[in-house]
Amino acid sequence: MGSRAGGRRTGPKCIAIVGPFASGKTTLLEALLARSGAISKQHPVASGNTVSDHSAEAKAHAMSVEAVFATTQFMGEAITFVDCPGSVEFAFEAEPILAACDLAVVVAEPDEKKIPALQLIMRKLDDLGVPRILFLNKIDKAAAGVRDTLKLLQPVSRTPLLLRQIPLRKDGVVVGSIDLALERAYIYREYAESEIADIPSDDKARELEARFAMLETLADHDDQLMEQLLEEIEPPKDEIFDDLAADLRDGAVTPVLIGSAEKGNGALRLLKAIRHDAPDIEATRKRLGISDGSAAVVQVMKTIHTSHAGKLSVSRILSGQVADGTELWLNATDTSKVSGIYRLLGKDQSKQSGAGAGDTVALGKLEHAATGQTLTTAKGGIKPLVKLEPPKPVYAFALRPKERKDEVKMSAAIQRLAEEDPSLTLHHNQDSAETVLSGHGEMHLRVVRERLEGRNQIAVEGHAPAVPYRETIRKSVQQRGRHKKQSGGHGQFGDVVIEIKPLPRGSGFEFTDTITGGVVPKQYIQSVEAGARDFLKTGPLGFPVVDIAINLSDGSFHSVDSSDMAFQMAAKIAMKEGMPSCSPVLLEPVMKVEIFTPSDATARIIALVPQRRGQILGYDARTDWPGWDVVEATMPQSEIGDLIIELRSATAGAATYRAEFDHMAELTGRLADEAMQSGGKAA
Numbered sequence: 067m068g069s070r071a072g073g074r075r076t077g078p079k080c081i082a083i084v085g086p087f088a089s090g091k092t093t094l095l096e097a098l099l100a101r102s103g104a105i106s107k108q109h110p111v112a113s114g115n116t117v118s119d120h121s122a123e124a125k126a127h128a129m130s131v132e133a134v135f136a137t138t139q140f141m142g143e144a145i146t147f148v149d150c151p152g153s154v155e156f157a158f159e160a161e162p163i164l165a166a167c168d169l170a171v172v173v174a175e176p177d178e179k180k181i182p183a184l185q186l187i188m189r190k191l192d193d194l195g196v197p198r199i200l201f202l203n204k205i206d207k208a209a210a211g212v213r214d215t216l217k218l219l220q221p222v223s224r225t226p227l228l229l230r231q232i233p234l235r236k237d238g239v240v241v242g243s244i245d246l247a248l249e250r251a252y253i254y255r256e257y258a259e260s261e262i263a264d265i266p267s268d269d270k271a272r273e274l275e276a277r278f279a280m281l282e283t284l285a286d287h288d289d290q291l292m293e294q295l296l297e298e299i300e301p302p303k304d305e306i307f308d309d310l311a312a313d314l315r316d317g318a319v320t321p322v323l324i325g326s327a328e329k330g331n332g333a334l335r336l337l338k339a340i341r342h343d344a345p346d347i348e349a350t351r352k353r354l355g356i357s358d359g360s361a362a363v364v365q366v367m368k369t370i371h372t373s374h375a376g377k378l379s380v381s382r383i384l385s386g387q388v389a390d391g392t393e394l395w396l397n398a399t400d401t402s403k404v405s406g407i408y409r410l411l412g413k414d415q416s417k418q419s420g421a422g423a424g425d426t427v428a429l430g431k432l433e434h435a436a437t438g439q440t441l442t443t444a445k446g447g448i449k450p451l452v453k454l455e456p457p458k459p460v461y462a463f464a465l466r467p468k469e470r471k472d473e474v475k476m477s478a479a480i481q482r483l484a485e486e487d488p489s490l491t492l493h494h495n496q497d498s499a500e501t502v503l504s505g506h507g508e509m510h511l512r513v514v515r516e517r518l519e520g521r522n523q524i525a526v527e528g529h530a531p532a533v534p535y536r537e538t539i540r541k542s543v544q545q546r547g548r549h550k551k552q553s554g555g556h557g558q559f560g561d562v563v564i565e566i567k568p569l570p571r572g573s574g575f576e577f578t579d580t581i582t583g584g585v586v587p588k589q590y591i592q593s594v595e596a597g598a599r600d601f602l603k604t605g606p607l608g609f610p611v612v613d614i615a616i617n618l619s620d621g622s623f624h625s626v627d628s629s630d631m632a633f634q635m636a637a638k639i640a641m642k643e644g645m646p647s648c649s650p651v652l653l654e655p656v657m658k659v660e661i662f663t664p665s666d667a668t669a670r671i672i673a674l675v676p677q678r679r680g681q682i683l684g685y686d687a688r689t690d691w692p693g694w695d696v697v698e699a700t701m702p703q704s705e706i707g708d709l710i711i712e713l714r715s716a717t718a719g720a721a722t723y724r725a726e727f728d729h730m731a732e733l734t735g736r737l738a739d740e741a742m743q744s745g746g747k748a749a
């Protein structure tokens with residue numbers, strides 16, 4: 067095999083490990099690090115001692131909650147692995163990493179339920195054009211044959227899944243694998259390199275059949291190989307290896323390796339496949355459309371704030387060299403100086419004097435750099451290589467510190483967390499005076515809270531954000547309002563007659579006057595409007611009033627005692643007395659919702675819409691998403707708060723939704739009473 071590398075040094079690689087939730091990515095990283103010698107021993111996830119799940123939050127939930135970088139050396143070459151979280155709630159973490167890595171290892175399980183989640187990941191890789199290897203993990207638990215599993219998985223991949231290994235079974239238990247390119251058997255040993263063996267004679271026929279299928283797929287891109295197969299000539303192994311590498315690099319196939327990360331089985335084969343077949347930095351530059359110039363080009367993959375090294379921008383050096391003190395252009399006008407270069411192994415950092423093309427390192431103190439940015443030593447910066455677009459949030463809560471004194475500290479801490487996680491958004495709701503944090507699910511926001519409480523020592527409390535209810539009226543009324551005060555000296559006098567009328571939904575507020583003969587002088591007409599507007603900020607039901615028209619039709623004034631204030635007061639009195647007779651009614655915001663779901667769950671999704679007072683508008687196949695549907699509905703905003711939780715539990719985490727304001731609708735009965743009692747805020 068050594069000859070295949072041909073002595074060609076390919077430079078440091080960066081490999082993203084992605085895959086559905088709990089498919090074994092953290093475990094696989096642990097196995098890869100142990101096998102390549104970066105760590106002395108592989109720890110199980112449950113021990114809480116893995117390189118990847120090092121944060122308090124990851125340990126607490128026994129799941130990855132952020133991307134973790136680990137650089138190792140394999141056969142003299144550096145490989146940085148990035149363990150990306152599998153939960154859809156943290157899916158955005160992977161995007162800036164995938165944008166600049168050489169290859170993605172997709173860790174999948176022989177489990178039908180995880181297929182929709184796998185499909186989402188494969189689509190993302192297709193969109194970004196990232197070459198990938200599929201690592202079929204948990205082969206120890208596989209009940210079905212590997213080829214049957216691949217038939218199940220094939221629809222999620224736009225490129226053919228190319229089975230490179232088949233399992234070797236003894237008494238129904240997987241004891242090793244057969245490499246179809248090398249035509250060798252590997253007998254698994256726990257936490258140790260597999261033993262090379264001859265292919266057992268009983269398995270030979272199965273091996274030949276699977277090998278032929280592999281060669282046939284390779285022959286689709288190699289005419290010579292096709293001829294050899296047709297003429298039954300044994301193709302030289304070197305050509306097969308070249309084809310495997312070329313097809314992977316070109317994104318023409320998805321090679322499939324098998325293994326059991328938990329015992330370290332298959333890790334070495336995977337490392338070798340990465341060494342020989344994974345695209346290198348040159349290929350990645352080509353994918354990103356940049357050449358290898360003298361200027362350094364750096365893609366920021368993640369931002370972290372550490373207690374001792376400060377802000378770190380974990381970056382891929384795409385070309386050139388970066389040293390301590392190198393000045394990098396962030397855009398056309400701003401620069402930042404690198405202060406500290408570190409190689410990462412989970413939470414551990416080791417200081418480096420510099421980094422070159424292909425390296426993935428943490429660059430210290432680039433104060434204004436952000437995740438996803440492309441930095442360069444070229445004066446004036448360069449056009450960003452990727453455009454990061456965080457998906458729209460699907461879950462939110464209002465947050466406040468338990469102690470008022472922590473308010474400033476909390477908002478600074480959230481800013482830092484949002485810098486680390488661009489899929490988090492924060493806004494201040496003027497209406498409800500709430501600080502609303504939005505993200506991608508309950509766990510996503512729970513982790514933010516835990517970070518505030520743990521890392522930042524700020525006790526916080528959260529609740530569902532207030533629903534912006536409004537109120538309106540159903541009936542018209544004419545009302546007089548008189549404000550008269552004679553308290554010694556200067557008196558106050560204002561007298562108005564107004565007509566209060568309902569307007570069609572969405573009209574807002576209108577003010578007119580039909581004053582004739584100057585019974586209300588011009589300058590006080592606007593006072594009447596101001597008074598009415600002020601009153602409407604909180605109507606009789608306790609909410610802002612909308613869709614209402616006020617016409618000032620009559621009134622009187624006093625040449626000395628009338629004033630702006632007096633007419634504002636008169637208008638408010640008229641409103642206060644008139645409004646209860648107008649049959650006020652509560653309005654709730656109703657959203658137009660698009661729910662994206664795997665088709666086999668469409669019926670379930672349609673059934674849950676009316677349970678949330680929603681109305682189905684229709685459903686259809688999702689454009690360009692085979693096997694998916696989109697369900698359109700309207701649904702009150704108050705019912706959407708935790709919609710994502712139900713959607714995900716109905717679809718193994720795959721479904722999602724988009725909602726936008728559609729209209730305000732009348733709300734009566736028990737729900738209206740509850741809303742009035744709570745003022746729209748969650749209990």
Ligand SMILES: Nc1nc2c(ncn2[C@@H]2O[C@H](COP(=O)(O)OP(=O)(O)OP(=O)(O)O)[C@@H](O)[C@H]2O)c(=O)[nH]1
Nearest residue numbers: 087088089090091092093129130152204326327328
């Ligand atoms: N039987 C078996 N279990 C495995 C294997 N690999 C991982 N597991 C188990 O699967 C569970 C999930 O493993 P993790 O490595 O945490 O999965 P992950 O993909 O990193 O999870 P997230 O990043 O949190 O989505 C753990 O209980 C592992 O012990 C395997 O090869 N065989």
